[in-house]
Amino acid sequence: MTSTSLGISQPSTRVSWLRHRPLFTAFGVTTLSFRRHFDQSRRFVVFSMDGKPTVLVAEKLGEAGLKVLKEFANVDCSYNLSPEDLCTKISLCDALIVRSGTKVTREVFESSVGRLKVVGRAGVGIDNVDLAAATEHGCLVVNAPTANTVAAAEHGIALLTAMARNIAQADASVKAGKWLRSKYVGVSLVGKTLAVMGFGKVGSEVARRAKGLGMHVIAHDPYAPADRARAIGVELVSFNEAIASADFISLHMPLIAATSKMLNDETFAKMKKGVRIINVARGGVIDEDALVKAIDAGIVAQAALDVFTEEPPAKDSKLVQNENVIATPHLGASTMEAQEGVAIEIAEAVVGALKGELAATAVNAPMVPAEVLTELKPFVALAEKLGRLAVQLVAGGSGVKTVKVTYASTRAPDDLDTRLLRAMITKGLIEPISNVFVNVVNADFTVKQRGIRIAEERVMLDGSPESPLELIQIQIANVQSKFASAISDSGEIKVEGRVKDGIPHLTKVGSFEVDVSLEGSIILCSQVDQPGMIGKVGSILGEENVNVSFMTVGRIAPRKQAVMAIGVDEEPSKKSLKRVGEIPAIQEFVYLNL
Numbered sequence: 001m002t003s004t005s006l007g008i009s010q011p012s013t014r015v016s017w018l019r020h021r022p023l024f025t026a027f028g029v030t031t032l033s034f035r036r037h038f039d040q041s042r043r044f045v046v047f048s049m050d051g052k053p054t055v056l057v058a059e060k061l062g063e064a065g066l067k068v069l070k071e072f073a074n075v076d077c078s079y080n081l082s083p084e085d086l087c088t089k090i091s092l093c094d095a096l097i098v099r100s101g102t103k104v105t106r107e108v109f110e111s112s113v114g115r116l117k118v119v120g121r122a123g124v125g126i127d128n129v130d131l132a133a134a135t136e137h138g139c140l141v142v143n144a145p146t147a148n149t150v151a152a153a154e155h156g157i158a159l160l161t162a163m164a165r166n167i168a169q170a171d172a173s174v175k176a177g178k179w180l181r182s183k184y185v186g187v188s189l190v191g192k193t194l195a196v197m198g199f200g201k202v203g204s205e206v207a208r209r210a211k212g213l214g215m216h217v218i219a220h221d222p223y224a225p226a227d228r229a230r231a232i233g234v235e236l237v238s239f240n241e242a243i244a245s246a247d248f249i250s251l252h253m254p255l256i257a258a259t260s261k262m263l264n265d266e267t268f269a270k271m272k273k274g275v276r277i278i279n280v281a282r283g284g285v286i287d288e289d290a291l292v293k294a295i296d297a298g299i300v301a302q303a304a305l306d307v308f309t310e311e312p313p314a315k316d317s318k319l320v321q322n323e324n325v326i327a328t329p330h331l332g333a334s335t336m337e338a339q340e341g342v343a344i345e346i347a348e349a350v351v352g353a354l355k356g357e358l359a360a361t362a363v364n365a366p367m368v369p370a371e372v373l374t375e376l377k378p379f380v381a382l383a384e385k386l387g388r389l390a391v392q393l394v395a396g397g398s399g400v401k402t403v404k405v406t407y408a409s410t411r412a413p414d415d416l417d418t419r420l421l422r423a424m425i426t427k428g429l430i431e432p433i434s435n436v437f438v439n440v441v442n443a444d445f446t447v448k449q450r451g452i453r454i455a456e457e458r459v460m461l462d463g464s465p466e467s468p469l470e471l472i473q474i475q476i477a478n479v480q481s482k483f484a485s486a487i488s489d490s491g492e493i494k495v496e497g498r499v500k501d502g503i504p505h506l507t508k509v510g511s512f513e514v515d516v517s518l519e520g521s522i523i524l525c526s527q528v529d530q531p532g533m534i535g536k537v538g539s540i541l542g543e544e545n546v547n548v549s550f551m552t553v554g555r556i557a558p559r560k561q562a563v564m565a566i567g568v569d570e571e572p573s574k575k576s577l578k579r580v581g582e583i584p585a586i587q588e589f590v591y592l593n594l
């Protein structure tokens with residue numbers, strides 16, 4: 001089953017993968033590019049590759065970003081695709097880059113038939129990407145979270161000041177030949193209270209600028225640290241306090257279930273009469289019908305909106321047409337500078353992800369800093385191989401339900417992030433027994449879906465914390481084993497491994513200490529310890545030119561029960577394996593493919 005071990009999707013019956021050149025990576029994202037053709041029976045047939053991945057850029061992206069992409073990939077810039085066309089194209093793409101105008105739905109992931117490995121959101125908000133579907137399909141989602149912050153904050157301030165002084169309405173009236181000086185008397189900002197809802201990147205930049213305009217700034221954000229707010233002279237308050245005391249309310253939270261329609265009939269009723277609302281976050285955080293009612297009732301004096309529940313909003317939208325509302329077409333991130341920055345940020349993130357680097361801006365996977373990843377690399381390989389080994393020891397028919405993983409380390413528990421290791425153990429456990437492709441993105445989802453519980457335990461060891469880990473132990477409870485000696489005294493299948501000179505080693509099977517490098521495949525034999533066993537097995541394998549990389553015997557005591565572990569570079573024939581099993585002293589044996 002080559003393709004599973006390479007971390008790519010299983011070929012479906014409709015697709016034949018004739019050649020592939022995988023870039024195996026720490027977390028299973030591979031960069032592959034195929035040309036697929038229909039054969040006469042209308043089956044997909046992959047018959048050539050150019051070695052480069054294909055990136056579909058579905059919305060306008062800055063030139064600098066395209067340049068970064070083109071150095072590494074084939075780039076297909078196809079803007080304004082219909083949902084159907086996007087679904088058709090996606091099966092030929094390894095990565096997709098979008099802004100807020102493209103809905104990356106479950107159908108998109110399903111249509112990609114496992115090929116789409118990365119979705120890059122050239123901006124912050126990922127509410128247009130079905131994250132659950134991405135995760136289920138093992139597709140990494142990355143965004144560009146920082147490059148448009150200042151642009152969005154500046155747009156928020158532009159809307160705030162333009163609204164206070166009726167700039168948009170006054171401009172339109174002058175252009176219409178009118179001169180209405182008394183109609184467009186505005187309000188001053190100095191001394192007024194601005195409530196910043198969502199004190200993240202954009203919110204805090206808006207707050208900083210509003211302070212410069214002489215406003216009194218308060219903020220509401222359940223997750224923002226108070227000291228960060230204090231540092232720029234902003235007080236963090238409750239939601240109710242913020243909306244009740246503000247003259248201006250500026251929205252800067254993400255659109256998630258908890259923030260959807262956060263401003264609604266009930267919350268508008270709690271606001272100060274004459275409040276002014278600015279929204280450069282997402283349209284969905286306001287109940288737009290409720291806003292129209294609040295404006296008509298005189299609760300909200302004015303609103304300045306860059307974002308809408310539906311974009312573009314309907315031409316006859318009562319909200320947009322209201323004379324107390326000014327609107328821009330989602331321009332928050334649209335400065336030359338921000339678009340150049342976002343394009344580079346997302347292109348680098350997508351290329352990095354296609355190369356298999358763990359992305360610093362991953363939205364649905366653990367973010368592991370490069371230096372931590374370098375340190376963990378051999379343990380990542382060990383984790384997957386131990387998982388593969390353990391599951392192959394389970395006798396057919398006994399379902400794996402509970403897996404206990406123990407990490408022994410000299411480092412403090414909060415100094416070891418095990419999410420990547422857990423994902424690789426899951427990959428090892430699931431892939432040999434299914435046609436599911438597992439990577440760091442969908443590992444937790446996959447085990448949950450299969451009803452497998454992975455319990456993790458840390459054991460703190462004494463010593464210098466030079467290495468992140470001493471050993472990993474995997475135990476599978478409540479199952480039979482096809483190799484009885486792998487069952488420990490406490491009744492579980494148990495395997496344990498360590499990294500030696502950068503190479504993963506199997507160091508324990510059941511209660512037997514062994515030492516075999518996990519580079520090729522392994523034969524485990526159990527026997528009563530006696531002279532000549534290594535020679536007998538070695539000569540059978542040697543006869544068919546199977547190279548033995550390691551041989552080790554773990555025994556309870558001399559001439560007592562023992563387990564012999566033999567590492568082999570090539571797969572022995574069934575005939576040779578049968579001959580090994582027929583050696584009289586051998587009680588049981590198993591061949592484990594890594």
Ligand SMILES: NC(=O)c1ccc[n+]([C@@H]2O[C@H](COP(=O)([O-])OP(=O)(O)OC[C@H]3O[C@@H](n4cnc5c(N)ncnc54)[C@H](O)[C@@H]3O)[C@@H](O)[C@H]2O)c1
Nearest residue numbers: 125152198199200201202221223252253254280281332333
């Ligand atoms: N109009 C545009 O073009 C444009 C440009 C950039 C960002 N945005 C949008 O602006 C918003 C903020 O972007 P950002 O980069 O500052 O994101 P961010 O993640 O840095 O900040 C969001 C903040 O919202 C807070 N938050 C979460 N739930 C909340 C809740 N229930 N109540 C109050 N606060 C809550 C978070 O703790 C976080 O501090 C996002 O919706 C983003 O999509 C729009």
Ligand SMILES: O=C(O)[C@H](O)COP(=O)(O)O
Nearest residue numbers: 099100122123124125333
């Ligand atoms: O979330 C964002 O980054 C902004 O809303 C910008 O969206 P855009 O890339 O579609 O301009």
